[in-house]
Amino acid sequence: MQTDYYYTLSLLMALFMLVVSLFSVRNSGNKERYEKEISQLKDMITKKEKMLKHFKDYAKKTSIIEYKRQDIVLFGPRWSGKTSIVALWEKPWTVITKIESSTAWKNYYIDICKLKENKMMCPTFEVERVFIEKLQVIVHDWPGEDQYRDEALKTLPRLNNSSIIFLFELKIKNGTIDDKSLKLNNEYYSKYFLKQLGDVPTINKNVSKVIITFNKIDLFPSEWTYEKKMELLRTTYEEQIDRIKSIFAPVVIELGTSSRTNENLIRLLAESASVGLNASEQRIFNDTLEEKKGKIYERKQA
Ligand SMILES: Nc1nc2c(ncn2[C@@H]2O[C@H](COP(=O)(O)OP(=O)(O)OP(=O)(O)O)[C@@H](O)[C@H]2O)c(=O)[nH]1
Numbered sequence: 612m613q614t615d616y617y618y619t620l621s622l623l624m625a626l627f628m629l630v631v632s633l634f635s636v637r638n639s640g641n642k643e644r645y646e647k648e649i650s651q652l653k654d655m656i657t658k659k660e661k662m663l664k665h666f667k668d669y670a671k672k673t674s675i676i677e678y679k680r681q682d683i684v685l686f687g688p689r690w691s692g693k694t695s696i697v698a699l700w701e702k703p704w705t706v707i708t709k710i711e712s713s714t715a716w717k718n719y720y721i722d723i724c725k726l727k728e729n730k731m732m733c734p735t736f737e738v739e740r741v742f743i744e745k746l747q748v749i750v751h752d753w754p755g756e757d758q759y760r761d762e763a764l765k766t767l768p769r770l771n772n773s774s775i776i777f778l779f780e781l782k783i784k785n786g787t788i789d790d791k792s793l794k795l796n797n798e799y800y801s802k803y804f805l806k807q808l809g810d811v812p813t814i815n816k817n818v819s820k821v822i823i824t825f826n827k828i829d830l831f832p833s834e835w836t837y838e839k840k841m842e843l844l845r846t847t848y849e850e851q852i853d854r855i856k857s858i859f860a861p862v863v864i865e866l867g868t869s870s871r872t873n874e875n876l877i878r879l880l881a882e883s884a885s886v887g888l889n890a891s892e893q894r895i896f897n898d899t900l901e902e903k904k905g906k907i908y909e910r911k912q913a
């Protein structure tokens with residue numbers, strides 16, 4: 612009986628020891644695992660902190676650019692000089708005699724000037740960032756065929772406060788306008804087309820400025836004054852000019868330009884790009900144009 616008692620007691624003791632040892636083994640496994648998890652978490656936090664610092668440094672060094680955009684749509688028959696004008700605006704050193712007839716519609720995005728620059732707190736990274744507002748023109752250049760003219764017309768209702776440049780093709784022989792040139796312009800600016808233009812329901816919202824442009828005025832005899840050239844062109848195309856004015860007056864102006872001699876090219880850019888600018892922006896814009904004029908002048912000298 613006594614033996615049974617001791618036997619049961621020792622068995623219970625052994626069992627107790629086993630449970631205690633098992634428990635401590637299990638606990639030591641957990642501890643190792645927890646320590647591993649904690650060190651992994653610490654690693655992850657350090658990596659994230661490094662990444663955040665990297666982003667903050669990047670945000671501090673870089674600026675955010677916001678564009679104020681002005682659409683300029685070029686209309687004009689084949690050979691009237693559309694692409695030459697926009698190419699010179701984009702890169703004043705362009706050799707225009709190497710420009711080929713356009714085969715497809717193309718948009719040119721040209722940065723004109725910085726309008727504003729502010730430092731502001733960026734809430735995401737809690738650092739000061741530079742915010743820049745820039746004026747950019749989007750010049751829509753289409754090939755001179757009637758089918759593209761009609762396509763260009765269809766895009767107008769999608770634009771707001773855009774500028775239109777209507778170009779007339781110019782061929783001069785002994786101080787008179789060549790018949791082929793007359794025919795080409797009369798067909799392009801047909802009554803039908805100008806009626807369609809006037810019938811666009813929101814046209815006065817879509818278009819805020821119109822510049823009737825006679826490019827290639829360098830082809831007139833060199834002794835002619837600018838006024839004399841413009842007078843001849845105005846009387847020749849009186850009907851078309853009057854029709855255009857009847858749709859868009861009072862926002863229409865006429866300008867003679869030359870991509871050969873650079874005459875009035877910057878004036879044309881100024882007239883068409885500055886439509887949506889307020890007075891202070893206009894001042895900055897004019898300063899930049901003076902700089903551009905200098906570059907074009909250097910090209911002429913070269
Ligand atoms: N003399 C003279 N030639 C010019 C002037 N502007 C352009 N040209 C030339 O006229 C030709 C036609 O010019 P483009 O700019 O290709 O005319 P475009 O209106 O784009 O013609 P398409 O793309 O065919 O519709 C080119 O050979 C130019 O070198 C200019 O002011 N004076």
Ligand SMILES: [Mg+2]
Nearest residue numbers: 693694712713
């Ligand atoms: Mg072209």
